[in-house]
Amino acid sequence: MSMVQYYPGKTFIHCLDPRVKVVSLFILTIVIFLITNFIVISLIFLGTLIFWLKARLPISILYFYMKILAVLLVILIAMQALFYPGSTIIFSPIIPEVIPLLGGLGKISKEGLIFGLIISFRLVTLICLMPLITFTTSIEKMALGLIKMGLPYTVAYTATTALNMIPILQTELGIIIDAQRLRAFQTFEKGTFSQKVKAYPTLVIPLIMGSMRRAQSMGVAMDSKAFGASKTRTFLEDITMQKKDWAFMILVVLFCITGVYVNFSGFLGIFN
Amino acid sequence: MNSFEDAHIYFESVSYKYPNASINAINNINVSIKKGQFVVLMGANGAGKTTFCQLLNGIIPHSVGGMLMGTVKVAGLDTKHHKIAELSQKVGLVLQDPESQLFTGSVKSEVAFGSENLGIPVNELRDRLEWALKVVRLEQFIDRSPSALSGGQKQRLAIASVIAMRPEILVLDEPTSQLDPIGSYEVFTVVKELNQKYGMTIVMATHHSEEIAEFSDRILVFDEGVLVGDGSPKEIFTQKELLLKTWIREPQVSALANYLKQRGIDMPEFPITVEEMEKYILELFQYG
Numbered sequence: 382m383s384m385v386q387y388y389p390g391k392t393f394i395h396c397l398d399p400r401v402k403v404v405s406l407f408i409l410t411i412v413i414f415l416i417t418n419f420i421v422i423s424l425i426f427l428g429t430l431i432f433w434l435k436a437r438l439p440i441s442i443l444y445f446y447m448k449i450l451a452v453l454l455v456i457l458i459a460m461q462a463l464f465y466p467g468s469t470i471i472f473s474p475i476i477p478e479v480i481p482l483l484g485g486l487g488k489i490s491k492e493g494l495i496f497g498l499i500i501s502f503r504l505v506t507l508i509c510l511m512p513l514i515t516f517t518t519s520i521e522k523m524a525l526g527l528i529k530m531g532l533p534y535t536v537a538y539t540a541t542t543a544l545n546m547i548p549i550l551q552t553e554l555g556i557i558i559d560a561q562r563l564r565a566f567q568t569f570e571k572g573t574f575s576q577k578v579k580a581y582p583t584l585v586i587p588l589i590m591g592s593m594r595r596a597q598s599m600g601v602a603m604d605s606k607a608f609g610a611s612k613t614r615t616f617l618e619d620i621t622m623q624k625k626d627w628a629f630m631i632l633v634v635l636f637c638i639t640g641v642y643v644n645f646s647g648f649l650g651i652f653n
Numbered sequence: 654m655n656s657f658e659d660a661h662i663y664f665e666s667v668s669y670k671y672p673n674a675s676i677n678a679i680n681n682i683n684v685s686i687k688k689g690q691f692v693v694l695m696g697a698n699g700a701g702k703t704t705f706c707q708l709l710n711g712i713i714p715h716s717v718g719g720m721l722m723g724t725v726k727v728a729g730l731d732t733k734h735h736k737i738a739e740l741s742q743k744v745g746l747v748l749q750d751p752e753s754q755l756f757t758g759s760v761k762s763e764v765a766f767g768s769e770n771l772g773i774p775v776n777e778l779r780d781r782l783e784w785a786l787k788v789v790r791l792e793q794f795i796d797r798s799p800s801a802l803s804g805g806q807k808q809r810l811a812i813a814s815v816i817a818m819r820p821e822i823l824v825l826d827e828p829t830s831q832l833d834p835i836g837s838y839e840v841f842t843v844v845k846e847l848n849q850k851y852g853m854t855i856v857m858a859t860h861h862s863e864e865i866a867e868f869s870d871r872i873l874v875f876d877e878g879v880l881v882g883d884g885s886p887k888e889i890f891t892q893k894e895l896l897l898k899t900w901i902r903e904p905q906v907s908a909l910a911n912y913l914k915q916r917g918i919d920m921p922e923f924p925i926t927v928e929e930m931e932k933y934i935l936e937l938f939q940y941g
Contacts, residue, residue: 409833521759539733545758595891598749600716602736605737606766609770610741615768615772615773617761617775617778
């Protein structure tokens with residue numbers, strides 16, 4: 382369940398220009414952090430869910446994220462409910478307020494509870510929004526988008542190559558573990574914690590040595606193919622902004638401006 | 654043979670020492686290779702084959718550093734004074750491990766990578782992509798991920814990604830040592846075609862004596878950084894002492910011919926391929 386996996390597809394969100402996706406994600410993240418208006422956040426959340434379904438991404442992943450987040454969310458809500466300086470008390474303090482320092486602890490206010498819920502909702506929305514972008518954009522497309530936005534292509538390629546190396550390293554790790562098992566090395570299965578910690582170098586050192594050797598020969602191959610030679614690099618699969626990309630971008634920007642305006646004008650708000 | 658004018662690859666008293674090394678990796682190499690020749694490099698591990706290969710496209714000394722003496726010229730360019738990017742359009746280098754030469758997410762982008770780096774216009778990029786994939790017979794895999802290919806296919810993809818830069822010389826450093834027999838055969842077939850159909854000059858390090866005997870024009874034998882043998886496959890494979898000294902295995906038919914020779918059965922000409930041997934054995938049966 383990694384955040385950078387790519388689920389291939391040809392849906393609207395898949396075909397959107399990576400630049401539009403990156404910029405939209407950036408703006409929406411800022412807006413989510415900026416506002417507390419429940420209705421505006423709900424709209425972003427609903428929009429995210431609709432695109433999530435339309436892109437045919439597995440809902441089970443969302444469920445998985447929520448399970449991980451659950452504890453954090455409960456703590457977050459509890460903290461706000463207990464410590465937010467609200468005036469509408471719905472649960473009176475456990476410790477009388479006359480006692481210094483600990484006085485008033487256990488008091489729950491309505492405002493605090495609502496604020497905690499909204500903060501949690503913001504977090505949930507953000508957690509759903511980010512993978513929507515990374516899951517529907519291939520590493521290459523994302524890199525191309527970033528290059529077109531001004532990132533030097535040597536940097537972008539270094540990053541994508543590193544990401545492409547992950548599955549190779551996983552395979553290599555499997556081979557090392559198998560080789561150790563074949564020689565009756567069982568510490569990772571049966572050993573105590575301290576034995577396992579001590580045994581880690583036997584796993585990590587061959588992995589690092591192997592990947593360094595591989596990186597070296599990769600460097601030779603890349604150099605041989607004139608990597609970084611020309612400032613005017615061309616791209617086989619170039620990206621250009623289509624009408625729908627502009628339309629989507631404008632829509633997102635308009636939505637964000639309206640959302641921020643509504644939030645700070647107090648209109649539709651639960652409280653100011 | 655060492656005439657400078659018609660040499661496609663030209664080494665004049667070339668010695669090279671890796672950074673932090675105490676001895677030279679190769680020592681006083683003088684050799685010239687004509688356009689369109691199929692040259693094979695042989696010798697034990699550490700004999701200097703890889704160094705020779707990497708000298709050809711400027712990886713040595715530009716990327717690796719170290720101390721290079723003498724002159725290396727490829728397609729008229731002195732490798733000391735031209736950048737790898739320039740040399741890469743004259744000399745393509747294919748490495749041993751197919752996996753570490755492939756670093757993008759699709760066959761298409763893999764082949765385009767080199768030409769993109771050179772800033773080739775997109776129209777021509779498409780032509781080159783199509784051509785290179787056709788030569789290595791991977792057209793139907795254009796949208797696949799390189800990780801989904803077999804070893805032989807991966808190595809052919811590596812070749813495609815190099816020839817898409819339209820080099821005149823193709824250098825292959827033990828391209829088949831990690832492949833199964835079928836994969837090796839596929840790679841040899843493609844290399845042979847590049848040599849015969851497209852007139853590419855080939856320099857290949859390999860241990861496959863049988864294929865060498867069949868495909869190559871010339872063998873260079875290295876031993877501890879020194880060029881100890883230079884000749885046609887027939888000339889090299891008849892030198893029993895040289896082969897023993899440099900740990901080179903002769904083709905099996907040549908071993909058989911040597912054995913027969915010791916037993917007093919002489920061949921009209923020393924055989925190195927199965928076809929030649931077949932001819933001589935048939936003659937033996939007819940007249941014997």
